Amino acid sequence: MHKSIILTYMFINRTHELAIFNQHCRSISSGSRINIALFGLRRIGKTELLLQFKNTTNDNNILIPYINLQKIIPDAEGFVKAYSKELIYETVRQKEQPDYPYEMEDLLLLASKLGDMETHHVRTLISILKQHEIATEELLELTFAFAQKLAEKHNQKIIFILDEFQELLHVHPRFLQVMRSITEKQNDVNYWISGSVFSVFNEMLNYKNPFFGQFTRMTLENFDRESTYELIDSTLPFKPAQNHKDNIYKFTNGQPYYTVAVCRKISERYALDSSINTPQVNYCIINEIFADTGSINEHFEYILDVSLAKFRNKDRYKTILFLLSQDPATLATIARHIKKPTGEISNYLKALLRTDLIFRKDSTYHIRDPLFAFWINHKYLGLGAEITSGKAAEHLLANLEEKYQRVSTELGIAKEYEIKYKLEALYNIELEKYLEDNIEFDLVGSDGKTAYIFEIKWRNKKSSYKDIDNLIQKISSSEFRTQKKRVIFISKSGYTQSALKFAKQHEVELLNRHMEEVTIRDS
Numbered sequence: 001m002h003k004s005i006i007l008t009y010m011f012i013n014r015t016h017e018l019a020i021f022n023q024h025c026r027s028i029s030s031g032s033r034i035n036i037a038l039f040g041l042r043r044i045g046k047t048e049l050l051l052q053f054k055n056t057t058n059d060n061n062i063l064i065p066y067i068n069l070q071k072i073i074p075d076a077e078g079f080v081k082a083y084s085k086e087l088i089y090e091t092v093r094q095k096e097q098p099d100y101p102y103e104m105e106d107l108l109l110l111a112s113k114l115g116d117m118e119t120h121h122v123r124t125l126i127s128i129l130k131q132h133e134i135a136t137e138e139l140l141e142l143t144f145a146f147a148q149k150l151a152e153k154h155n156q157k158i159i160f161i162l163d164e165f166q167e168l169l170h171v172h173p174r175f176l177q178v179m180r181s182i183t184e185k186q187n188d189v190n191y192w193i194s195g196s197v198f199s200v201f202n203e204m205l206n207y208k209n210p211f212f213g214q215f216t217r218m219t220l221e222n223f224d225r226e227s228t229y230e231l232i233d234s235t236l237p238f239k240p241a242q243n244h245k246d247n248i249y250k251f252t253n254g255q256p257y258y259t260v261a262v263c264r265k266i267s268e269r270y271a272l273d274s275s276i277n278t279p280q281v282n283y284c285i286i287n288e289i290f291a292d293t294g295s296i297n298e299h300f301e302y303i304l305d306v307s308l309a310k311f312r313n314k315d316r317y318k319t320i321l322f323l324l325s326q327d328p329a330t331l332a333t334i335a336r337h338i339k340k341p342t343g344e345i346s347n348y349l350k351a352l353l354r355t356d357l358i359f360r361k362d363s364t365y366h367i368r369d370p371l372f373a374f375w376i377n378h379k380y381l382g383l384g385a386e387i388t389s390g391k392a393a394e395h396l397l398a399n400l401e402e403k404y405q406r407v408s409t410e411l412g413i414a415k416e417y418e419i420k421y422k423l424e425a426l427y428n429i430e431l432e433k434y435l436e437d438n439i440e441f442d443l444v445g446s447d448g449k450t451a452y453i454f455e456i457k458w459r460n461k462k463s464s465y466k467d468i469d470n471l472i473q474k475i476s477s478s479e480f481r482t483q484k485k486r487v488i489f490i491s492k493s494g495y496t497q498s499a500l501k502f503a504k505q506h507e508v509e510l511l512n513r514h515m516e517e518v519t520i521r522d523s
Helices: 003-009 015-029 046-056 076-093 104-112 116-129 136-154 165-170 175-183 198-205 225-235 242-252 256-273 278-290 295-308 314-326 331-338 342-355 370-380 390-427 465-476 497-505
Strands: 036-039 066-068 157-163 189-195 216-219 358-361 364-367 432-436 439-446 451-457 485-491 508-511
Touching: 015 046, 015 157, 015 216, 036 046, 036 198, 046 066, 046 157, 046 189, 066 076, 076 104, 076 116, 076 136, 076 157, 104 116, 116 136, 136 157, 136 175, 136 189, 157 165, 165 175, 165 189, 165 198, 189 198, 198 342, 198 390, 216 390, 225 242, 225 256, 242 256, 242 278, 256 278, 256 295, 278 295, 278 370, 295 314, 295 370, 314 331, 314 342, 314 364, 314 370, 331 342, 342 358, 364 370, 390 439, 390 451, 439 465, 451 465, 465 485, 465 497, 465 508, 497 508
Parallel strands: 036 189, 036 216, 066 157, 157 189, 451 485, 485 508
Antiparallel strands: 358 364, 432 439, 439 451
Protein backbone atom coordinates (compact mmCIF):
# COMPACT_ATOMS: atom_id res chain seq x y z
CA MET A 1 0.00 0.00 0.00
CA HIS A 2 1.55 3.31 -1.11
CA LYS A 3 1.79 6.25 1.30
CA SER A 4 -0.78 8.24 -0.68
CA ILE A 5 -3.27 5.43 -0.04
CA ILE A 6 -2.40 5.56 3.66
CA LEU A 7 -3.21 9.28 3.66
CA THR A 8 -6.52 8.66 1.86
CA TYR A 9 -7.63 6.18 4.51
CA MET A 10 -6.63 8.63 7.24
CA PHE A 11 -9.49 10.94 6.28
CA ILE A 12 -12.05 8.45 7.62
CA ASN A 13 -13.91 9.61 10.75
CA ARG A 14 -13.20 13.33 10.38
CA THR A 15 -16.88 14.01 9.73
CA HIS A 16 -17.25 16.19 12.83
CA GLU A 17 -14.43 18.51 11.83
CA LEU A 18 -15.64 18.63 8.21
CA ALA A 19 -19.13 19.53 9.41
CA ILE A 20 -17.65 22.43 11.42
CA PHE A 21 -15.73 23.62 8.35
CA ASN A 22 -18.88 23.45 6.22
CA GLN A 23 -20.90 25.39 8.79
CA HIS A 24 -18.23 28.11 8.96
CA CYS A 25 -18.13 28.19 5.15
CA ARG A 26 -21.90 28.81 5.01
CA SER A 27 -21.50 31.61 7.56
CA ILE A 28 -18.74 33.18 5.47
CA SER A 29 -20.89 32.92 2.35
CA SER A 30 -23.60 34.81 4.28
CA GLY A 31 -21.24 37.64 5.18
CA SER A 32 -19.43 36.55 8.36
CA ARG A 33 -15.66 36.66 8.67
CA ILE A 34 -14.14 33.55 10.31
CA ASN A 35 -10.45 32.75 10.62
CA ILE A 36 -9.56 29.21 11.77
CA ALA A 37 -6.34 27.86 13.27
CA LEU A 38 -6.12 24.04 13.01
CA PHE A 39 -3.45 22.28 15.06
CA GLY A 40 -2.41 18.65 14.81
CA LEU A 41 0.84 16.73 15.10
CA ARG A 42 2.48 15.49 11.91
CA ARG A 43 0.62 12.73 10.03
CA ILE A 44 -2.57 13.26 12.03
CA GLY A 45 -4.51 14.13 8.84
CA LYS A 46 -4.63 17.97 8.75
CA THR A 47 -3.74 18.32 5.08
CA GLU A 48 -6.19 15.59 4.06
CA LEU A 49 -8.99 17.29 6.01
CA LEU A 50 -8.27 20.73 4.54
CA LEU A 51 -8.05 19.38 0.99
CA GLN A 52 -11.22 17.33 1.46
CA PHE A 53 -13.01 20.52 2.48
CA LYS A 54 -11.57 22.43 -0.48
CA ASN A 55 -12.38 19.69 -3.01
CA THR A 56 -15.95 19.05 -1.81
CA THR A 57 -17.08 22.66 -1.42
CA ASN A 58 -19.33 23.63 -4.32
CA ASP A 59 -20.16 27.26 -3.58
CA ASN A 60 -19.55 29.58 -6.51
CA ASN A 61 -19.43 32.52 -4.11
CA ILE A 62 -16.40 31.04 -2.30
CA LEU A 63 -12.85 30.95 -3.62
CA ILE A 64 -10.51 28.51 -1.79
CA PRO A 65 -6.81 28.91 -2.64
CA TYR A 66 -4.45 26.50 -0.86
CA ILE A 67 -0.70 26.61 -0.17
CA ASN A 68 1.36 24.00 1.65
CA LEU A 69 4.08 26.25 3.00
CA GLN A 70 6.53 23.38 3.44
CA LYS A 71 6.58 22.97 -0.34
CA ILE A 72 7.56 26.51 -1.35
CA ILE A 73 10.86 28.39 -1.08
CA PRO A 74 10.74 29.80 2.49
CA ASP A 75 11.37 33.45 1.71
CA ALA A 76 9.31 36.52 0.82
CA GLU A 77 9.73 36.03 -2.93
CA GLY A 78 8.63 32.39 -2.76
CA PHE A 79 5.60 33.27 -0.65
CA VAL A 80 4.28 36.21 -2.72
CA LYS A 81 4.66 34.22 -5.93
CA ALA A 82 2.78 31.21 -4.53
CA TYR A 83 0.09 33.46 -2.97
CA SER A 84 -0.61 35.37 -6.21
CA LYS A 85 -0.49 32.23 -8.36
CA GLU A 86 -3.08 30.45 -6.19
CA LEU A 87 -5.46 33.41 -6.13
CA ILE A 88 -5.38 33.99 -9.88
CA TYR A 89 -5.36 30.29 -10.81
CA GLU A 90 -8.37 29.48 -8.59
CA THR A 91 -10.30 32.48 -9.94
CA VAL A 92 -9.75 31.45 -13.57
CA ARG A 93 -10.47 27.80 -12.69
CA GLN A 94 -14.05 28.67 -11.78
CA LYS A 95 -14.76 29.16 -15.51
CA GLU A 96 -12.22 26.91 -17.26
CA GLN A 97 -9.44 24.38 -16.59
CA PRO A 98 -6.17 26.24 -17.18
CA ASP A 99 -2.64 24.89 -16.84
CA TYR A 100 -1.02 25.80 -13.53
CA PRO A 101 1.18 28.92 -13.90
CA TYR A 102 4.54 27.61 -12.67
CA GLU A 103 6.43 30.60 -14.13
CA MET A 104 5.59 34.28 -13.63
CA GLU A 105 5.23 34.74 -17.42
CA ASP A 106 2.53 32.03 -17.36
CA LEU A 107 0.84 33.84 -14.47
CA LEU A 108 0.84 37.07 -16.49
CA LEU A 109 -1.00 35.32 -19.34
CA LEU A 110 -3.51 33.85 -16.88
CA ALA A 111 -4.05 37.23 -15.20
CA SER A 112 -4.80 38.82 -18.58
CA LYS A 113 -7.89 36.58 -18.79
CA LEU A 114 -9.26 38.26 -15.68
CA GLY A 115 -8.60 41.90 -16.57
CA ASP A 116 -6.43 44.99 -16.07
CA MET A 117 -6.35 44.93 -12.26
CA GLU A 118 -4.97 41.38 -12.08
CA THR A 119 -2.53 42.02 -14.96
CA HIS A 120 -1.25 45.20 -13.27
CA HIS A 121 -0.70 43.29 -10.03
CA VAL A 122 1.43 40.61 -11.71
CA ARG A 123 3.42 43.17 -13.72
CA THR A 124 4.11 45.11 -10.50
CA LEU A 125 5.27 41.91 -8.76
CA ILE A 126 7.62 41.01 -11.62
CA SER A 127 9.05 44.54 -11.61
CA ILE A 128 9.65 44.55 -7.85
CA LEU A 129 11.22 41.09 -7.84
CA LYS A 130 13.74 42.20 -10.50
CA GLN A 131 15.06 44.96 -8.24
CA HIS A 132 18.45 44.50 -6.62
CA GLU A 133 17.08 45.34 -3.16
CA ILE A 134 13.49 44.42 -2.39
CA ALA A 135 11.40 46.31 0.20
CA THR A 136 10.00 43.12 1.74
CA GLU A 137 7.32 44.70 3.94
CA GLU A 138 5.90 46.72 1.04
CA LEU A 139 5.92 43.59 -1.11
CA LEU A 140 3.96 41.65 1.52
CA GLU A 141 1.47 44.52 1.96
CA LEU A 142 0.90 44.65 -1.82
CA THR A 143 0.34 40.88 -1.90
CA PHE A 144 -2.16 40.72 0.98
CA ALA A 145 -4.06 43.76 -0.32
CA PHE A 146 -4.50 42.06 -3.72
CA ALA A 147 -6.73 39.36 -2.21
CA GLN A 148 -9.35 41.88 -1.02
CA LYS A 149 -9.28 43.71 -4.38
CA LEU A 150 -9.83 40.40 -6.19
CA ALA A 151 -12.70 39.44 -3.86
CA GLU A 152 -14.45 42.80 -4.37
CA LYS A 153 -14.05 42.80 -8.15
CA HIS A 154 -15.44 39.28 -8.58
CA ASN A 155 -18.01 39.63 -5.76
CA GLN A 156 -16.66 36.60 -3.91
CA LYS A 157 -15.55 35.55 -0.45
CA ILE A 158 -12.10 34.01 -0.09
CA ILE A 159 -11.01 31.26 2.31
CA PHE A 160 -7.23 31.17 1.92
CA ILE A 161 -5.78 27.94 3.37
CA LEU A 162 -2.18 28.24 4.57
CA ASP A 163 -1.04 24.75 5.55
CA GLU A 164 1.97 24.49 7.95
CA PHE A 165 1.64 28.18 8.81
CA GLN A 166 4.62 28.17 11.19
CA GLU A 167 6.92 28.02 8.14
CA LEU A 168 6.11 31.69 7.52
CA LEU A 169 8.30 32.66 10.47
CA HIS A 170 11.24 32.16 8.07
CA VAL A 171 9.85 34.67 5.56
CA HIS A 172 10.36 37.92 7.49
CA PRO A 173 10.80 38.79 11.20
CA ARG A 174 7.76 41.10 11.08
CA PHE A 175 5.62 38.84 8.90
CA LEU A 176 2.80 38.46 11.45
CA GLN A 177 2.62 42.19 12.14
CA VAL A 178 2.51 43.05 8.43
CA MET A 179 -0.07 40.38 7.69
CA ARG A 180 -2.38 41.51 10.48
CA SER A 181 -2.07 45.22 9.62
CA ILE A 182 -3.56 44.49 6.18
CA THR A 183 -5.84 41.51 6.74
CA GLU A 184 -7.67 42.80 9.84
CA LYS A 185 -9.30 45.49 7.65
CA GLN A 186 -10.45 43.04 4.98
CA ASN A 187 -14.10 41.98 5.04
CA ASP A 188 -14.00 39.33 2.32
CA VAL A 189 -10.77 37.41 2.97
CA ASN A 190 -10.62 34.66 5.61
CA TYR A 191 -7.50 32.72 6.59
CA TRP A 192 -7.63 29.06 7.61
CA ILE A 193 -4.19 28.12 8.87
CA SER A 194 -2.75 24.85 10.13
CA GLY A 195 0.31 24.01 12.19
CA SER A 196 2.13 20.88 13.35
CA VAL A 197 4.77 22.36 15.67
CA PHE A 198 2.62 23.01 18.70
CA SER A 199 4.97 25.24 20.70
CA VAL A 200 5.70 27.54 17.74
CA PHE A 201 2.10 27.56 16.51
CA ASN A 202 0.73 28.56 19.91
CA GLU A 203 3.42 31.17 20.45
CA MET A 204 2.31 32.79 17.18
CA LEU A 205 -1.29 32.94 18.39
CA ASN A 206 -0.87 33.69 22.10
CA TYR A 207 -1.77 36.91 23.88
CA LYS A 208 1.66 38.51 23.30
CA ASN A 209 1.47 38.29 19.50
CA PRO A 210 -0.51 40.10 16.75
CA PHE A 211 -2.97 37.28 15.99
CA PHE A 212 -4.18 36.68 19.55
CA GLY A 213 -7.98 36.41 19.56
CA GLN A 214 -8.18 36.55 15.75
CA PHE A 215 -8.64 32.83 15.11
CA THR A 216 -11.10 30.13 16.11
CA ARG A 217 -8.86 27.27 17.26
CA MET A 218 -9.41 23.61 16.44
CA THR A 219 -7.26 20.59 17.35
CA LEU A 220 -7.12 17.42 15.28
CA GLU A 221 -6.60 14.49 17.63
CA ASN A 222 -5.98 10.76 17.55
CA PHE A 223 -9.02 8.59 16.92
CA ASP A 224 -10.89 7.13 19.86
CA ARG A 225 -11.20 3.35 20.19
CA GLU A 226 -14.45 3.10 18.22
CA SER A 227 -13.19 5.22 15.33
CA THR A 228 -9.91 3.30 15.24
CA TYR A 229 -11.83 0.03 14.91
CA GLU A 230 -13.80 1.50 12.02
CA LEU A 231 -10.56 2.61 10.37
CA ILE A 232 -9.07 -0.87 10.82
CA ASP A 233 -12.18 -2.54 9.36
CA SER A 234 -12.15 -0.22 6.33
CA THR A 235 -8.43 -0.76 5.71
CA LEU A 236 -7.94 -4.52 6.09
CA PRO A 237 -9.16 -6.83 3.27
CA PHE A 238 -10.60 -9.31 5.81
CA LYS A 239 -12.57 -9.21 9.05
CA PRO A 240 -10.00 -9.07 11.88
CA ALA A 241 -10.48 -10.72 15.27
CA GLN A 242 -11.48 -8.38 18.09
CA ASN A 243 -8.30 -9.03 20.08
CA HIS A 244 -6.22 -8.08 17.02
CA LYS A 245 -8.07 -4.78 16.74
CA ASP A 246 -7.52 -4.25 20.46
CA ASN A 247 -3.79 -4.87 19.96
CA ILE A 248 -3.52 -2.42 17.06
CA TYR A 249 -5.35 0.29 19.00
CA LYS A 250 -3.28 -0.32 22.12
CA PHE A 251 0.02 0.19 20.34
CA THR A 252 -0.93 2.96 17.91
CA ASN A 253 -2.97 4.89 20.49
CA GLY A 254 -5.49 5.69 17.74
CA GLN A 255 -2.98 7.67 15.67
CA PRO A 256 -4.44 7.24 12.15
CA TYR A 257 -1.17 7.15 10.20
CA TYR A 258 0.33 4.55 12.54
CA THR A 259 -2.90 2.54 12.45
CA VAL A 260 -3.10 2.38 8.65
CA ALA A 261 0.62 1.66 8.34
CA VAL A 262 0.27 -1.36 10.65
CA CYS A 263 -2.83 -2.52 8.75
CA ARG A 264 -0.86 -2.25 5.50
CA LYS A 265 1.76 -4.61 6.91
CA ILE A 266 -0.92 -7.01 8.20
CA SER A 267 -2.58 -7.00 4.74
CA GLU A 268 0.72 -7.98 3.12
CA ARG A 269 1.15 -10.82 5.60
CA TYR A 270 -2.44 -11.98 5.06
CA ALA A 271 -1.89 -12.03 1.28
CA LEU A 272 0.98 -14.48 1.79
CA ASP A 273 -0.60 -16.80 4.38
CA SER A 274 -4.39 -16.34 3.83
CA SER A 275 -4.72 -16.10 7.62
CA ILE A 276 -3.40 -14.05 10.51
CA ASN A 277 -2.70 -14.89 14.15
CA THR A 278 -1.63 -12.89 17.21
CA PRO A 279 2.17 -13.48 16.84
CA GLN A 280 1.91 -12.33 13.21
CA VAL A 281 0.03 -9.18 14.25
CA ASN A 282 2.76 -8.49 16.81
CA TYR A 283 5.41 -9.08 14.15
CA CYS A 284 3.69 -6.59 11.83
CA ILE A 285 3.45 -3.90 14.52
CA ILE A 286 7.11 -4.18 15.52
CA ASN A 287 8.42 -4.29 11.95
CA GLU A 288 6.41 -1.23 10.96
CA ILE A 289 8.13 0.61 13.82
CA PHE A 290 11.69 -0.67 13.34
CA ALA A 291 12.29 -2.32 9.95
CA ASP A 292 14.07 -0.10 7.40
CA THR A 293 11.10 -0.44 5.02
CA GLY A 294 8.47 0.27 7.71
CA SER A 295 6.37 3.38 7.08
CA ILE A 296 6.40 4.35 10.76
CA ASN A 297 10.18 3.89 10.87
CA GLU A 298 10.55 6.06 7.75
CA HIS A 299 8.26 8.68 9.28
CA PHE A 300 10.31 8.83 12.48
CA GLU A 301 13.57 9.01 10.49
CA TYR A 302 12.09 11.94 8.56
CA ILE A 303 10.85 13.71 11.72
CA LEU A 304 14.27 13.36 13.34
CA ASP A 305 16.16 14.53 10.23
CA VAL A 306 13.89 17.54 9.64
CA SER A 307 13.79 18.53 13.31
CA LEU A 308 17.58 18.46 13.72
CA ALA A 309 18.47 19.65 10.20
CA LYS A 310 19.52 23.17 11.24
CA PHE A 311 21.41 22.12 14.37
CA ARG A 312 25.13 21.58 14.73
CA ASN A 313 26.34 18.80 17.00
CA LYS A 314 23.37 16.59 16.15
CA ASP A 315 24.77 13.74 18.26
CA ARG A 316 24.35 15.85 21.39
CA TYR A 317 20.66 16.41 20.60
CA LYS A 318 20.20 12.69 19.90
CA THR A 319 21.84 11.85 23.23
CA ILE A 320 19.39 14.12 25.05
CA LEU A 321 16.46 12.52 23.22
CA PHE A 322 17.78 9.08 24.13
CA LEU A 323 17.91 10.04 27.81
CA LEU A 324 14.36 11.39 27.68
CA SER A 325 13.18 8.27 25.83
CA GLN A 326 14.03 6.27 28.94
CA ASP A 327 12.36 8.61 31.43
CA PRO A 328 11.33 12.28 31.68
CA ALA A 329 14.12 14.29 33.30
CA THR A 330 15.04 17.71 34.67
CA LEU A 331 17.73 20.00 33.28
CA ALA A 332 20.04 19.12 36.18
CA THR A 333 19.59 15.37 35.60
CA ILE A 334 20.33 15.66 31.87
CA ALA A 335 23.38 17.85 32.50
CA ARG A 336 24.68 15.36 35.07
CA HIS A 337 24.30 12.42 32.65
CA ILE A 338 25.97 14.23 29.75
CA LYS A 339 28.59 15.85 32.02
CA LYS A 340 28.08 19.34 30.61
CA PRO A 341 27.17 22.66 32.31
CA THR A 342 23.45 23.29 32.82
CA GLY A 343 23.71 26.53 30.81
CA GLU A 344 24.90 24.64 27.73
CA ILE A 345 22.27 21.88 28.11
CA SER A 346 19.57 24.53 28.64
CA ASN A 347 20.31 25.92 25.17
CA TYR A 348 20.00 22.46 23.63
CA LEU A 349 16.67 21.91 25.39
CA LYS A 350 15.31 25.30 24.26
CA ALA A 351 16.11 24.35 20.67
CA LEU A 352 14.44 20.94 21.05
CA LEU A 353 11.33 22.55 22.56
CA ARG A 354 10.90 24.56 19.36
CA THR A 355 10.94 21.37 17.27
CA ASP A 356 8.03 20.00 19.31
CA LEU A 357 9.76 16.65 19.79
CA ILE A 358 9.69 17.41 23.50
CA PHE A 359 7.63 19.51 25.89
CA ARG A 360 8.25 20.83 29.39
CA LYS A 361 5.91 20.54 32.35
CA ASP A 362 7.11 22.50 35.38
CA SER A 363 10.82 21.61 35.49
CA THR A 364 10.62 18.21 33.75
CA TYR A 365 11.18 17.51 30.04
CA HIS A 366 9.17 14.82 28.20
CA ILE A 367 9.12 13.39 24.66
CA ARG A 368 5.70 14.28 23.23
CA ASP A 369 4.96 11.04 21.31
CA PRO A 370 5.49 7.84 23.36
CA LEU A 371 5.85 5.69 20.24
CA PHE A 372 8.57 8.02 18.96
CA ALA A 373 10.25 7.76 22.38
CA PHE A 374 10.12 3.96 22.13
CA TRP A 375 11.63 4.12 18.62
CA ILE A 376 14.41 6.52 19.69
CA ASN A 377 15.27 4.33 22.66
CA HIS A 378 15.73 1.15 20.64
CA LYS A 379 17.22 2.77 17.51
CA TYR A 380 19.90 4.36 19.66
CA LEU A 381 20.70 0.88 20.96
CA GLY A 382 21.17 -0.35 17.39
CA LEU A 383 17.83 -2.04 16.61
CA GLY A 384 17.19 -1.68 12.89
CA ALA A 385 16.76 -4.41 10.32
CA GLU A 386 13.71 -6.62 10.05
CA ILE A 387 12.81 -8.54 13.19
CA THR A 388 12.07 -12.18 12.44
CA SER A 389 11.91 -13.67 15.93
CA GLY A 390 8.42 -13.93 17.41
CA LYS A 391 9.92 -13.91 20.90
CA ALA A 392 11.80 -10.68 20.12
CA ALA A 393 8.62 -9.03 18.83
CA GLU A 394 6.70 -10.16 21.90
CA HIS A 395 9.43 -8.80 24.20
CA LEU A 396 9.52 -5.44 22.42
CA LEU A 397 5.73 -5.09 22.57
CA ALA A 398 5.80 -5.82 26.29
CA ASN A 399 8.35 -3.00 26.66
CA LEU A 400 6.17 -0.69 24.59
CA GLU A 401 3.08 -1.50 26.64
CA GLU A 402 5.00 -0.71 29.82
CA LYS A 403 6.12 2.62 28.34
CA TYR A 404 2.51 3.50 27.40
CA GLN A 405 1.41 2.78 30.94
CA ARG A 406 4.21 4.96 32.34
CA VAL A 407 3.48 7.89 30.05
CA SER A 408 -0.31 7.88 30.37
CA THR A 409 -0.04 10.79 32.79
CA GLU A 410 2.39 12.55 30.42
CA LEU A 411 -0.17 12.30 27.63
CA GLY A 412 -2.66 13.89 30.00
CA ILE A 413 -0.17 16.65 30.70
CA ALA A 414 0.36 17.29 27.00
CA LYS A 415 -3.38 17.39 26.39
CA GLU A 416 -3.86 19.78 29.31
CA TYR A 417 -1.22 22.01 27.73
CA GLU A 418 -3.11 22.05 24.40
CA ILE A 419 -6.46 22.66 26.07
CA LYS A 420 -5.02 25.55 28.09
CA TYR A 421 -4.29 27.53 24.95
CA LYS A 422 -7.63 26.69 23.35
CA LEU A 423 -9.49 27.89 26.45
CA GLU A 424 -7.41 31.07 26.68
CA ALA A 425 -8.48 31.95 23.14
CA LEU A 426 -12.10 30.91 23.78
CA TYR A 427 -12.53 32.96 26.98
CA ASN A 428 -9.92 35.65 26.20
CA ILE A 429 -8.13 35.24 29.55
CA GLU A 430 -4.80 33.88 30.78
CA LEU A 431 -5.01 30.55 32.61
CA GLU A 432 -2.64 28.79 34.99
CA LYS A 433 -2.62 25.62 37.07
CA TYR A 434 -3.71 26.28 40.68
CA LEU A 435 -2.33 24.73 43.86
CA GLU A 436 -2.93 26.48 47.19
CA ASP A 437 -3.40 24.98 50.67
CA ASN A 438 -3.42 21.45 49.16
CA ILE A 439 -6.35 22.37 46.87
CA GLU A 440 -5.62 21.83 43.18
CA PHE A 441 -7.55 23.01 40.10
CA ASP A 442 -6.54 22.12 36.55
CA LEU A 443 -6.78 25.71 35.27
CA VAL A 444 -7.80 29.01 36.86
CA GLY A 445 -8.02 32.55 35.45
CA SER A 446 -9.81 35.87 35.90
CA ASP A 447 -11.12 38.68 33.70
CA GLY A 448 -10.84 41.12 36.61
CA LYS A 449 -14.43 40.64 37.75
CA THR A 450 -15.08 36.90 37.54
CA ALA A 451 -12.92 33.90 38.41
CA TYR A 452 -12.87 31.01 35.90
CA ILE A 453 -12.27 27.52 37.30
CA PHE A 454 -11.73 24.57 34.96
CA GLU A 455 -11.72 20.84 35.62
CA ILE A 456 -10.46 18.57 32.79
CA LYS A 457 -11.19 14.82 32.57
CA TRP A 458 -9.38 13.40 29.55
CA ARG A 459 -10.11 9.70 29.84
CA ASN A 460 -12.09 6.97 28.06
CA LYS A 461 -14.90 7.05 30.60
CA LYS A 462 -17.95 9.27 31.04
CA SER A 463 -17.73 11.81 33.83
CA SER A 464 -20.20 11.17 36.66
CA TYR A 465 -22.07 13.37 39.11
CA LYS A 466 -19.43 12.35 41.68
CA ASP A 467 -16.70 13.95 39.55
CA ILE A 468 -18.63 17.20 39.44
CA ASP A 469 -19.51 17.01 43.14
CA ASN A 470 -15.81 16.59 44.00
CA LEU A 471 -15.07 19.79 42.07
CA ILE A 472 -17.83 21.68 43.88
CA GLN A 473 -16.55 20.47 47.26
CA LYS A 474 -13.01 21.62 46.41
CA ILE A 475 -14.29 25.07 45.44
CA SER A 476 -16.30 25.36 48.67
CA SER A 477 -13.07 24.79 50.63
CA SER A 478 -11.01 27.24 48.57
CA GLU A 479 -10.52 31.00 48.37
CA PHE A 480 -13.07 31.04 45.51
CA ARG A 481 -16.04 29.98 47.65
CA THR A 482 -17.25 33.61 48.14
CA GLN A 483 -16.05 35.02 44.82
CA LYS A 484 -18.06 35.60 41.67
CA LYS A 485 -17.09 32.68 39.44
CA ARG A 486 -17.79 30.48 36.44
CA VAL A 487 -17.16 26.77 36.92
CA ILE A 488 -16.44 24.87 33.70
CA PHE A 489 -16.05 21.08 33.44
CA ILE A 490 -14.51 19.47 30.33
CA SER A 491 -14.91 15.75 29.62
CA LYS A 492 -13.38 13.86 26.69
CA SER A 493 -15.91 11.00 26.80
CA GLY A 494 -19.10 12.82 27.76
CA TYR A 495 -21.30 12.71 30.86
CA THR A 496 -23.72 10.39 32.60
CA GLN A 497 -27.36 11.53 32.85
CA SER A 498 -26.98 12.11 36.57
CA ALA A 499 -23.91 14.29 35.90
CA LEU A 500 -25.88 16.41 33.42
CA LYS A 501 -28.70 17.00 35.91
CA PHE A 502 -26.33 17.62 38.82
CA ALA A 503 -24.30 20.14 36.81
CA LYS A 504 -27.44 22.07 35.84
CA GLN A 505 -28.59 22.23 39.48
CA HIS A 506 -25.20 23.63 40.59
CA GLU A 507 -24.62 25.95 37.60
CA VAL A 508 -21.58 24.08 36.35
CA GLU A 509 -20.96 24.63 32.63
CA LEU A 510 -20.17 21.45 30.69
CA LEU A 511 -17.99 21.22 27.57
CA ASN A 512 -17.23 18.21 25.36
CA ARG A 513 -13.88 17.22 23.81
CA HIS A 514 -14.41 19.82 21.07
CA MET A 515 -14.90 22.62 23.64
CA GLU A 516 -18.60 22.82 22.74
CA GLU A 517 -21.30 23.34 25.36
CA VAL A 518 -23.20 20.23 26.49
CA THR A 519 -26.74 20.30 27.89
CA ILE A 520 -29.28 17.65 28.94
CA ARG A 521 -30.98 18.18 25.60
CA ASP A 522 -27.76 17.21 23.73
CA SER A 523 -27.34 13.88 25.51
